[in-house]
Amino acid sequence: MRYLLIVNFEGGVVEAPMEEWKPEEITAHLDYYKALHKELVSSGELVDSQVLAGPNLAKIVRFGGLNAPVVTDGPFQEFKEWLAGYQIVDVDSEARAIEIAAKISAVPGPGGIATQQPIQVRQVMDQAPSDVAEMEAFLQQVGGER
Amino acid sequence: MPPRVEDLLRDLAPQVLGVLIRRSGDFYAAEDAVQEALLAAAVHWPRDGVPAKPLGWLVHTAVRRMIDQRRSDQSRRDRESLALLQEAPTGEIPAKDDTLILLFMCCHPALTPASAIALTLRAVGGLTTAQIANAFLAGEATMAQRISRAKHIIKASGVRFRMPTRNELAARLRTVLHVLYLMFNEGYASSTGHELNRTDLADEAIRLTRMLQRLLPDDGEVMGLLALMLLIDARRRARINARGDLITLAEQDRTQWDQALIAEGVALINRAIGKGAVGEYQLQAAISAVHDRAARPERTDWPQILGLYGLLEQLTGNPIVTLNRAVAAAMVDGPAAGLTLLAEVEDRLRGHHRLDAVRAHLLEMAGDTRGAMAHYRAAAGHTTNLAEQRYLTTQAARLKMQAARDGVASG
Numbered sequence: 001m002r003y004l005l006i007v008n009f010e011g012g013v014v015e016a017p018m019e020e021w022k023p024e025e026i027t028a029h030l031d032y033y034k035a036l037h038k039e040l041v042s043s044g045e046l047v048d049s050q051v052l053a054g055p056n057l058a059k060i061v062r063f064g065g066l067n068a069p070v071v072t073d074g075p076f077q078e079f080k081e082w083l084a085g086y087q088i089v090d091v092d093s094e095a096r097a098i099e100i101a102a103k104i105s106a107v108p109g110p111g112g113i114a115t116q117q118p119i120q121v122r123q124v125m126d127q128a129p130s131d132v133a134e135m136e137a138f139l140q141q142v143g144g145e146r
Numbered sequence: 147m148p149p150r151v152e153d154l155l156r157d158l159a160p161q162v163l164g165v166l167i168r169r170s171g172d173f174y175a176a177e178d179a180v181q182e183a184l185l186a187a188a189v190h191w192p193r194d195g196v197p198a199k200p201l202g203w204l205v206h207t208a209v210r211r212m213i214d215q216r217r218s219d220q221s222r223r224d225r226e227s228l229a230l231l232q233e234a235p236t237g238e239i240p241a242k243d244d245t246l247i248l249l250f251m252c253c254h255p256a257l258t259p260a261s262a263i264a265l266t267l268r269a270v271g272g273l274t275t276a277q278i279a280n281a282f283l284a285g286e287a288t289m290a291q292r293i294s295r296a297k298h299i300i301k302a303s304g305v306r307f308r309m310p311t312r313n314e315l316a317a318r319l320r321t322v323l324h325v326l327y328l329m330f331n332e333g334y335a336s337s338t339g340h341e342l343n344r345t346d347l348a349d350e351a352i353r354l355t356r357m358l359q360r361l362l363p364d365d366g367e368v369m370g371l372l373a374l375m376l377l378i379d380a381r382r383r384a385r386i387n388a389r390g391d392l393i394t395l396a397e398q399d400r401t402q403w404d405q406a407l408i409a410e411g412v413a414l415i416n417r418a419i420g421k422g423a424v425g426e427y428q429l430q431a432a433i434s435a436v437h438d439r440a441a442r443p444e445r446t447d448w449p450q451i452l453g454l455y456g457l458l459e460q461l462t463g464n465p466i467v468t469l470n471r472a473v474a475a476a477m478v479d480g481p482a483a484g485l486t487l488l489a490e491v492e493d494r495l496r497g498h499h500r501l502d503a504v505r506a507h508l509l510e511m512a513g514d515t516r517g518a519m520a521h522y523r524a525a526a527g528h529t530t531n532l533a534e535q536r537y538l539t540t541q542a543a544r545l546k547m548q549a550a551r552d553g554v555a556s557g
Contacts, residue, residue, distance in 0.1 A: 001530075044261075044292030047284060090284065092258050125532045127283075132331040133430045136378055137470040138500065138534070139385070139394045140437070140451075141507040 002047065002124035003097035005087045005104060010080040012117035014109040021110050032107050040089060040100065051085040058082075088124065097121055151191050154200060155184055156353075159272025162204040164244025166212065167307045173251065174297045175212055177269050183208035184272060243309060245270065246361045249354075250310055250318050252296075253325040256303045261296035262325045263332065268293055271350055281332070281347050319362075323371050323427065326355050330375050348379060369418035370428030376411035377434035380404040392537045396443040408438045429458040448477040465491040469504045481511035499528035503538060510545065515552065519545040 011017075018026060040046035062070045087104070091097050101119040109115040129135035159180065166176035183204050197203040252266040264282070267273045273281075279289035310318045333348030355372045362368050384402035387393055415431045433454045440446040455471035458464075468491045476484030485508050488501065495501040506521035519542050526538035 041288070042291055042295070044288055044295055046288065090260075090282075090288075092260065123530055125535065126530050127532060129331065129334055129531050129534070131466075132327075132334045132378060133374065133434075134466055134470075134500070135334065135531075135534075136381075136395075136434065137466075137473075138503065139392065140470065140473050141394055141504065 001092070001094065001097070001126070002088060002090050003094075004120075004122045004124055005089065005097070005101050006120035006122065007084045007086065007104060007117065008080060008120075009082050009084045010117055012105065012109075012115040013113070014115045014117075016110060025108070025110050025112070028108050028112065036103055036107075040087070045089045045091055045096075045100075047088040047090050049085070049087040052083055055079065055082045094121075094123070097123075148192055151188070151196060154196065155187055155191075155204075156272035158201055158204055159184060160245040160248050160270045161201060162208055163248060163269055164307075165205050166208055167248075168244075169209070170212060171307070173307065174301050175215060176208070177297060179208040179212040179215065180204070181268065181274070182211045185274065245357065247307060247309055249322055249358060251300060251305060251307070253318075253322040254300055254303065254305060255318075255321050256299050257296050259325060259328050261292055261299070262321075263329045264289060264293050265296040265300075266325060266329070266354070267347075267350060271354060273350070281350075319365070319367075322358070323367060326351050326358070327371060327427070329354070330378075348375075348382070351375060352379065364421070366418045366421045366423055367425040367427050369414050369421075370425055370431050373411040373414040373418065374427050374431035374434060376407045376414070377431055377438050380407035380411065380438060386533070390533065390536075391540070392533045395437055395446075400441065403438065408435075411435060412439065424457070424461075426458065426461055429454055429461065433458075446477075448474055452478050465494045466498075466500060469495070469500055472504055472508065476508050476511055481508045484508045485512070497528065499525040499534075499538075502528065503534075506538075506541065515545050515549050519549065 018029075021029075037046070037049060040049075058074070060072050060074045062072075064070050087100075089097060089100055091100070098121060101121050105116055105119050106114045107117070129138075162183065163176060163180045166180060167173050170176050186207055187200075187204060191197070191200075248270050249266065252269050253262050257265065264278055267278045267281070268275065275290050275293060276286050278293070279286040282289065284292075330348055330351035333346060333351055352372070352375050355368070355375060359365075359368050359372050380403050381395075381398060383404070384398035384400065385393055411431065412435050415428060415435050418428050419432065433451055436447050436451050436454070452471065452474040455467060455474055459467045459471055468487060472484040472487035475487055485505070488505055488508070492501070502521045502525035506518045506525060509521060510518035522538050522542035522545065526535050526542060529535045529538065
């Protein structure tokens with residue numbers, strides 16, 4: 001099962017932005033992520049992991065019909081609601097995805113205390129059915145006209 | 147690579163690996179060496195021609211790789227094992243058993259199904275890591291890690307390269323069949339037309355199950371699993387339309403069904419059931435066979451399907467089977483009979499999208515359009531499978547239009 005783990009700029013119990021942390025606290029924070037990344041690579045569970053550029057580089061694009069696409073700044077939402085990065089993991093159970101999300105949320109902030117930042121856990125839709133004989137049984141339903 | 151060379155390599159892969167493990171006692175290193183030998187053959191053979199003794203060529207090449215690896219490994223100067231490796235091929239090794247032992251090893255209960263599938267594809271199926279990664283839509287590095295980890299677990303479990311004892315055999319065989327079934331399951335996705343160039347895991351699962359069936363020709367459940375795969379695979383082309391939408395059995399173009407596969411599957415399942423001791427795969431295959439034998443949907447022998455689901459339910463106690471039985475009951479005795487059955491499993495399956503999907507279907511049969519629509523929507527909101535979601539959403543949309551039409555007509 002694949003899960004998307006979403007990290008926003010929501011700081012959890014930490015109020016101070018990272019610029020105000022001590023350098024060694026920033027290092028500890030980033031080292032923690034690095035170690036976790038390594039762990040997920042070696043367990044064969046990590047599918048993808050990305051950190052996104054900041055909101056000031058964000059653009060919104062709308063189809064413009066016969067005219068050029070309309071490009072604007074935005075969206076104008078609170079900083080903490082912006083997507084900061086994400087990981088996609090391929091795991092054996094939802095419990096394992098939650099365990100990994102909890103590890104992300106345990107990343108240390110100032111004073112080495114876990115930030116407890118909220119991590120969104122979203123299941124990725126499957127191409128394969130969970131059980132092929134069940135899928136075939138599902139197709140026994142005599143559906144209406146399509 | 148020409149298909150003939152590729153097939154040959156894939157057939158020989160487990161035999162070479164068996165020889166190397168016997169000589170070295172080291173599954174981990176032997177598996178790496180065989181993989182390298184296969185890659186070397188894939189380069190040389192199409193260019194220089196297939197050698198006169200392909201198995202010997204592969205064993206020789208793999209042994210050389212293994213010796214090179216050991217020599218470069220400063221920490222172990224195990225002269226004895228080098229000598230053992232260098233022994234001339236003796237040719238007395240029963241390749242038939244080796245493949246079977248390897249299958250038992252790779253489908254080890256200590257592994258997660260996903261790891262067992264990957265390892266089986268490489269060690270027994272002779273696929274490259276790149277091909278396996280492609281099949282799972284994963285990165286090659288990720289897949290290499292997963293396989294390497296699986297090999298470490300096998301090594302750590304201390305399992306020896308031998309046939310399971312008579313006492314272990316039944317349980318271990320169940321695990322092997324389950325892994326092959328899940329491999330086939332994974333392959334179902336690649337037939338949705340979404341991923342055109344994926345390595346075909348359904349074909350691979352069938353190939354390996356055929357191999358297993360040749361090795362254990364009298365086992366009813368092995369026959370049952372192979373039959374099930376063939377009978378489901380026979381409908382592959384008809385199951386999905388060009389847009390990737392699921393098509394129900396009733397609406398499939400049955401001229402697209404593969405009659406050769408159906409004939410083979412039906413023959414197998416008849417033979418299996420004749421042997422007594424009916425198992426889960428056999429019953430599922432038997433149900434598939436009833437569908438596959440009906441030239442038109444109206445000719446489907448629903449009473450027989452109803453009976454088979456009853457047996458399957460007794461055997462497994464799985465509430466999902468009860469849902470399937472409810473669909474069959476509705477076809478035999480009308481929707482009310484099906485809805486009554488649903489009540490039995492309601493508590494155990496609350497929130498499961500299949501419960502809502504079946505209920506929607508039965509309510510529609512009973513003429514309750516609005517109720518059906520609501521349950522199709524609920525089902526669509528709970529499924530994690532894309533094709534199913536699209537199907538369920540389309541059903542809800544169709545009923546909404548119908549309700550609007552009926553509303554206009556009556557108002």
